[in-house]
Amino acid sequence: MAPQDWRVLMSEEPADCTIRPLADVAVNPASYERAAFLADAGRQLAGGLGVDGLVRRALRACVPKVADWAQLVVPADRGARCVAADAETADRLSAVDVPRPTTTGALSGHARVIATGRPETVPVAPGPGFAESLAPWVPGADRDDRLARLRPMELAVLPLVARGTPFGTLTLARRAGQGFDTDELTFAGEVGARIAVALDSARVRAAQAEIADAMAATRRPPSLPETPGLELGVRHRPGSGHGDGGGDFYDVLGEPGDWVILHADVITTGAQAAVVTAQARHTVRGAVYFERRPAEILRALNAALAAPFPDDSARLLTAVCARVRTRRDGGLEVTLASAGHPRPVLIRRGDDPVELPVQGRLCGALATTTYEEIGTVLARGDLLLLFSNRVPDAKGSEGRFGLDRLTTLAARFAGAPPAALAEVVDLAVGEVMATRPGEHADDLGLVVLGAPLH
Structure with missing residues (x-):
């Protein structure tokens, strides 16, 4: 800009800022109609529908307002x-279900549009080769008389593109004389873009739901095997985090006469807890095939969690592992090892409950860790209670549930079946938690084991 131009800009002469009425501006009514249609289509395609529901709604939006016939090709x-x-x-x-388009040889039809990401228009003339000319674009065209009524016609085949990647196509058909000029093709592309985004979001939601279901399956309590010579009582109380909680899980593995029981508590929550739970379960189940000593099982579990991600504090868990073997007198020989888990409580008739002095470093903290074992014998009527911190730490309006309340309650059930003690502890903890609903995102559980009374 020349220097004199700056003087003009800085002059004190008032500028012409007249606001002209909208009526003075030429407006294309078709543009308003298209804008209104796109806005309405966006609303119809929103709302969290599944893929099938979105396909149905998208096609209903396209015909007859955009085309006489429409087709969506989706993975x-x-x-x-x-x-x-x-x-x-x-x-x-x-x-119609068709095989996935191949990328070998010359691409044709939908495969070419998906590969190139560019729309194509296809004039289709009447005649004996009508079905053959449609075959690359419309599977089963020879069996669909709805298209035959439109001939001659023109097809517009548009790629469905989301996140920069074509994944399907939208095909629109119009009767002869009502084909697609440049503006119409641009408008159809905008319609396809909105459909693509909605379908991609639905596909992502479906994939996330599938992953969430798979993760949730890893955290569901397993079905207990038949354990002749060993009685078990288990309880699992889901947290209030709507699937995002984390925490306790248990497993019972082995064979009659020689069982391994694991009770563990993942430190983190949410999806990461599900990942760690799955890894821990698979590791322990693999280790039990070769090794029944609790200290060695915990050592293998620690190595699996710590070795790949030595600095990942989210991959930590506490656990207690018990090897339970039946005795000829009907009692149980129990060997225990612990990885930072609360001490198991032993309940004998005529005695106060006692915490067994087993301890060790939590799993995942160090790549190499050794664990110590202790042993005890359960006579008929004796019980051993395995639990995590989340049981005594359960909070109510009057404070924590507490270890003292847990052991006092357990003492009353010496000589009872393990299932009875598990049920009463679960009910008591639930009553405390009910006084402060919505504050317990973590799930919790416990395992009680004992020899059969008879």
Whole structure:
């Protein structure tokens, strides 16, 4: 800009800032209609629908307002699903499953549009080769008379692109004379873009739900095996975190006469807790095939958690591992090792409950850790209670549940079946937690074991 231009800009002459009425501006009514349609389509495609529901709603939005016939090609488990609708029977969708498009040789039809990410228009003339000319674009065209009523016609095949990657196509068909000029093709592309984003979001939600279900399965209490010569009582109380909690899990492995019982508590919560739980379970189940000594099982578990991620504090857990072997007199020989877990409580008739002095470093803290074992014998009627900190730490309006309350309650059930003690502790903890609902995101559980009374 020349120097004199600056003087003009800085002059004190008032500028012409007249605001002209909107009516003076030429507006294309079709642009308003298209903008209104796109806004309405965005609303219809929002709302958390599944993939199938979105496909149905998207096709209903396209016909008859955008085209006389429409088809969506979306990925399926073993290929692609082609779903189509026409203006006359919009509620009657047709669906065809086809193999996944190959990338070998010359690409044609949908495979080319997906590979290139560019739309294509295809004029289709009437004649004996009508079905053959549609075959690359419309699977089963020879069996669909709805398209035959439109010939001659023009197809617009648009890529569905999300996060920069084409994953499917939207095909629109119009009768001859109502085809797709540049503006119409641009508008159709905007429609396809909104459908692509909605479908991609639905696919992501479905994948996340599948992962969440798989993670949740790793944290569900396992079905207990038949354990002749050993009685068990177990309880698992889910937290209030709607699946995002973390914490206790248990497993019972082995064979009659020689069982391994693991009770553990993951330090973290949420999805990370599910990952650690799954890894811990798989590690212990693999180790039990070769080793029944609790100290060695915990050593293997510690190595599995600590070695790949030595600085990841989220991969920590406490655990107590018990090897339980049946005796000829009907009692149980128990060998215990602990990795930072609360001490198991031994309950004998005629005696006060006592904490067994077993301790060790929690799993995942150091790459190499050794664990010590202690042994005890359970006679008929004796009980051994395994639990995590989340049982005594359960909070109510009057404070923590507490270890003293736990042992006092356990003493009353000396000589009772393990299931009875597990149930009464679960109920008592639940009553305390109920006085402060919504504050217990972590799940908790316990295991009681004993020899059969008879």
